[in-house]
Amino acid sequence: MGNGNRPTPEFRREAVRLALTSVRTRREIAEDLGIGLSTLTRWLSRERDAGGPVEASVDLHAELKRLRRENAVLKQERDILKKAAAFFAKDGKSMSFAFIEAEKASFPIRRMCHVLGVSQSGFFAWRDRPACHRQQQDMIHLAHIRTAFELSNGTYGSPRMHRDLVDEGLKIGRHRTARLMRENQLIARQKRRFKRTTDSEHAWPVAPNLVAQDFAADCPDRKWGADISYIWTAEGWLYLAIVLDLFSRRVVGWTTSDRLKRDLAIAALRHALAARNPEPGLVHHSDRGSQYCSVDYQARLRKRGILISMSGRGNCYDNSMVETFFKTIKSELIWPVAWKSRQQAENAIARYIDGFYNPVRRHSSLGFQSPIAFERKAREVS
Numbered sequence: 001m002g003n004g005n006r007p008t009p010e011f012r013r014e015a016v017r018l019a020l021t022s023v024r025t026r027r028e029i030a031e032d033l034g035i036g037l038s039t040l041t042r043w044l045s046r047e048r049d050a051g052g053p054v055e056a057s058v059d060l061h062a063e064l065k066r067l068r069r070e071n072a073v074l075k076q077e078r079d080i081l082k083k084a085a086a087f088f089a090k091d092g093k094s095m096s097f098a099f100i101e102a103e104k105a106s107f108p109i110r111r112m113c114h115v116l117g118v119s120q121s122g123f124f125a126w127r128d129r130p131a132c133h134r135q136q137q138d139m140i141h142l143a144h145i146r147t148a149f150e151l152s153n154g155t156y157g158s159p160r161m162h163r164d165l166v167d168e169g170l171k172i173g174r175h176r177t178a179r180l181m182r183e184n185q186l187i188a189r190q191k192r193r194f195k196r197t198t199d200s201e202h203a204w205p206v207a208p209n210l211v212a213q214d215f216a217a218d219c220p221d222r223k224w225g226a227d228i229s230y231i232w233t234a235e236g237w238l239y240l241a242i243v244l245d246l247f248s249r250r251v252v253g254w255t256t257s258d259r260l261k262r263d264l265a266i267a268a269l270r271h272a273l274a275a276r277n278p279e280p281g282l283v284h285h286s287d288r289g290s291q292y293c294s295v296d297y298q299a300r301l302r303k304r305g306i307l308i309s310m311s312g313r314g315n316c317y318d319n320s321m322v323e324t325f326f327k328t329i330k331s332e333l334i335w336p337v338a339w340k341s342r343q344q345a346e347n348a349i350a351r352y353i354d355g356f357y358n359p360v361r362r363h364s365s366l367g368f369q370s371p372i373a374f375e376r377k378a379r380e381v382s
Contacts, residue, residue, distance in 0.1 A: 141176070153333060
């Protein structure tokens with residue numbers, strides 16, 4: 001943004017707010033907004049000198065989100081050709097100028113103008129041209145979108161992103177959100193097919209299917225689903241067992257192990273019982289794996305007055321909600337990374353479930369609310 005531009009007070013306030021709350025660096029925020037780092041720093045200094053309420057207005061929720069963002073995996077650096085391709089995919093000289101502005105700290109302006117076939121005078125004229133009000137708003141929205149996209153580990157598409165921006169108080173339409181994401185190559189990761197792991201060839205007793213693919217529940221702790229999956233690391237397999245509340249999709253118990261034994265499923269169940277303390281009458285649904293058919297596992301359920309339900313033989317749809325969770329965590333967390341150790345993968349899973357999936361991640365089936373927010377709202381209504 002050049003000297004001829006006169007940003008609005010609203011633009012300055014949003015810039016200061018982003019600098020104080022975003023996990024991204026101030027230089028990156030300044031580049032997104034089309035201003036210099038010195039300009040952003042000067043606005044921050046003026047706000048503090050004036051005793052402004054900006055820093056005090058950063059509530060605990062925003063601070064918690066900022067800390068979570070700091071723990072998120074940073075996006076891999078893109079080399080100059082990949083960055084240029086994102087700009088060249090669009091038409092017009094302004095895209096070439098935007099690329100030069102974004103990369104001027106890494107490459108000489110003169111050389112970039114020569115390579116891209118534009119004049120230096122044209123670039124400087126473009127840079128000094130004041131941005132219109134809509135362009136300023138696009139810069140603000142894009143900065144928020146980049147922050148939310150990074151927080152979601154690159155998994156939010158435009159519907160979830162739009163809901164996240166609206167809940168943050170931004171006035172932006174769904175199509176505008178999709179356009180900004182598309183123009184800036186912010187594309188959500190695609191899911192892969194999921195492979196089952198449990199073994200149903202055993203002599204343990206099998207319970208009837210009480211759920212019968214009816215996963216609806218009127219409140220928390222009425223129906224739980226359980227299953228086990230696996231993650232490959234350089235040290236070997238890491239197995240993950242979870243217990244999911246079917247009402248809110250919340251993971252109420254989970255654990256990992258390097259061995260696929262029945263103690264793995266029991267540990268996840270023990271954590272769920274301790275965290276939720278459900279009333280008798282809860283339906284616990286799983287597949288026919290030996291871990292869930294074992295005498296020890298079923299005895300723990302019956303002791304708490306929990307009804308036991310199991311999927312039909314070979315029917316993957318009978319426990320589809322839990323399998324959907326595994327598809328989600330694998331596409332959003334597991335598959336994009338080559339895990340060096342089981343401990344590294346376990347730590348990442350803990351951050352994902354307890355720091356993102358349960359409290360933050362928006363589910364379309366829950367009206368784009370997080371599991372914890374959905375449960376909280378349900379209790380307030382009741």
